Amino acid sequence: MSPIQDIVAFAVRTYLEHYSTSEQSTLLATDASLATEPAKDSMVDTLKNLQSLVIEEMTKQSTYLKRRRNQEHSRIYQLPQEVFVEIMLTATSLDLNITDAFTLMRVSKYWFETAAQCPHIWSRLNVATRPQPGIMTMMRTLRGPVEVQCGQEPELGLDGSLADLSTLDPTRLRALVWHWWPRTEALRSFFQERNSNIVDLAVDRVAGLSSQRRLDLSPEGLYLRHLDLRGVTLPWTSSRLSRLQTLSIDHLRYETPSTHDLYRILRSSPALRRIRIQHFNDANQEQLDPSRPITEPIFLPELRSLKLIWVPSIIINTLVPLIRSPSCQYLELRPQSREHLEPPEPLEPLEPSDAILDLIISSITSQSMLDITVEDRAGDLSVSLVSSLRSGRNTWGDWDDPNGGISIGLFPSTVEDLQNLLSGLISRLQAARWKPEALELFYYMSKNPLDTETVSALLCNFPLTFPTITRLDLSLPFSSDYCYALRLLEDGIPNLTSLKMYRAYAGSSEEWANGIKAFLERRYPLRLQGDPSIRQTVSRLAKIRVPREIAECLRQEWPATSLSMEDVLSNIEAGL
Numbered sequence: 001m002s003p004i005q006d007i008v009a010f011a012v013r014t015y016l017e018h019y020s021t022s023e024q025s026t027l028l029a030t031d032a033s034l035a036t037e038p039a040k041d042s043m044v045d046t047l048k049n050l051q052s053l054v055i056e057e058m059t060k061q062s063t064y065l066k067r068r069r070n071q072e073h074s075r076i077y078q079l080p081q082e083v084f085v086e087i088m089l090t091a092t093s094l095d096l097n098i099t100d101a102f103t104l105m106r107v108s109k110y111w112f113e114t115a116a117q118c119p120h121i122w123s124r125l126n127v128a129t130r131p132q133p134g135i136m137t138m139m140r141t142l143r144g145p146v147e148v149q150c151g152q153e154p155e156l157g158l159d160g161s162l163a164d165l166s167t168l169d170p171t172r173l174r175a176l177v178w179h180w181w182p183r184t185e186a187l188r189s190f191f192q193e194r195n196s197n198i199v200d201l202a203v204d205r206v207a208g209l210s211s212q213r214r215l216d217l218s219p220e221g222l223y224l225r226h227l228d229l230r231g232v233t234l235p236w237t238s239s240r241l242s243r244l245q246t247l248s249i250d251h252l253r254y255e256t257p258s259t260h261d262l263y264r265i266l267r268s269s270p271a272l273r274r275i276r277i278q279h280f281n282d283a284n285q286e287q288l289d290p291s292r293p294i295t296e297p298i299f300l301p302e303l304r305s306l307k308l309i310w311v312p313s314i315i316i317n318t319l320v321p322l323i324r325s326p327s328c329q330y331l332e333l334r335p336q337s338r339e340h341l342e343p344p345e346p347l348e349p350l351e352p353s354d355a356i357l358d359l360i361i362s363s364i365t366s367q368s369m370l371d372i373t374v375e376d377r378a379g380d381l382s383v384s385l386v387s388s389l390r391s392g393r394n395t396w397g398d399w400d401d402p403n404g405g406i407s408i409g410l411f412p413s414t415v416e417d418l419q420n421l422l423s424g425l426i427s428r429l430q431a432a433r434w435k436p437e438a439l440e441l442f443y444y445m446s447k448n449p450l451d452t453e454t455v456s457a458l459l460c461n462f463p464l465t466f467p468t469i470t471r472l473d474l475s476l477p478f479s480s481d482y483c484y485a486l487r488l489l490e491d492g493i494p495n496l497t498s499l500k501m502y503r504a505y506a507g508s509s510e511e512w513a514n515g516i517k518a519f520l521e522r523r524y525p526l527r528l529q530g531d532p533s534i535r536q537t538v539s540r541l542a543k544i545r546v547p548r549e550i551a552e553c554l555r556q557e558w559p560a561t562s563l564s565m566e567d568v569l570s571n572i573e574a575g576l
Contacts, residue, residue, distance in 0.1 A: 196221030366404025479507025
């Protein structure tokens, strides 16, 4: 019962105790059963007293509520914004509905103002157009910028949605994320006239479904910040492409930017963080104009990812050596193949340079594994560097930084150039204090190889330089190269626990097996019980994996070593 109900019950009970008699119960049908005048007077007094008690209680409650509002409600106003955001998101199951949001916002004026001004909340509200909910979404902040998203193909067109858009002040339209379907063609005309304030632009033209490929930019307007285009071209000479943070162009077959256009865009966008250019038609990539030299460095101190996939080699070879960035953590370069042409045209090689080595260091050190492959094709050398390429979601319209990694091919002209390349790479990685855990070293050759022993020695410098390596995979052309490499590695790589050697191109299995035995005996000598003269200075090898025929040779005569054959030896095929 409430306090007022308690007061009324007490007053009634007191009255009945004073004026109830046993005789009254037998006189219900007579006039005598009616209350006497004194009884009425007493009831009036009781009611007056009851009224004063109720007023007193109400005053007490009102005072308590005011005090509570002054004291306890201050928690609402002192609530950190991030906690308030979590309340909003959790209360609406992470799928903010405009009705539920307003219900929570009405708790207090402070909450309403906080929700209205907080982009983390308001930008999540699904403000859908009335005719076809979900076709177009306007993400907005109160009286602030508006992001228009159109990701589906409507059944009836966009007339209702465009009517809603037309009610907005054009200066608020800051972002467009649009799947260009035939029935959304009207958006092109709408934004042709209203894009001067757009700073984030992501347009994906559905291939084969629209004849339009070009979206014109207003000559005067804000600089673009994020640009993500698929199958859509722009006026690449626009001054609005001068301060980009994201440049992503994919599947562009017509009106592609020239090398000069890209050079100008990159040089004028020092805040670039992501460059992603993929699947270019090289028909428009003319030879460089000598009157317009491309020689000045491109300084991109904020660059985090550089991805050039299936683009003309003239773009890669011209622009990449000019990029100066100390923090690029994701780098993937793959030029467009010309071998399908008649007659086939060879790729223009990307020659190593100090600038390129400086560029790739952060991409390598962002990972703990590196794959180095040297190929020798009749004297033509190539070196590929690959690590775990984890590019994140890498989705269209996503401005997040990808994870780290590298995939690049370099083409030194001679063995001396190869030596300079690998030594320059090692010195830079040492300066960066790289601590790798795994190395994969591969050397493939043609029928007329160069000095294989020299190349093998150059590759072995890597595991000998970085003592943190625990896993080493080797692929060398001859069994003699393996024996030479094992002699070099006997006293190095103190933390090595896993060694894998792939099948050799040629050579003697017996020679190779003997080289492995000598390596194991010297590196892991047999320790006599109680002999303190032999101390283990390297980690115990947990696994050695070799081709089947080499494993059989070792099983026939296991070397005198502290390692157990059953524990460590396996053939490569068994692990496939």
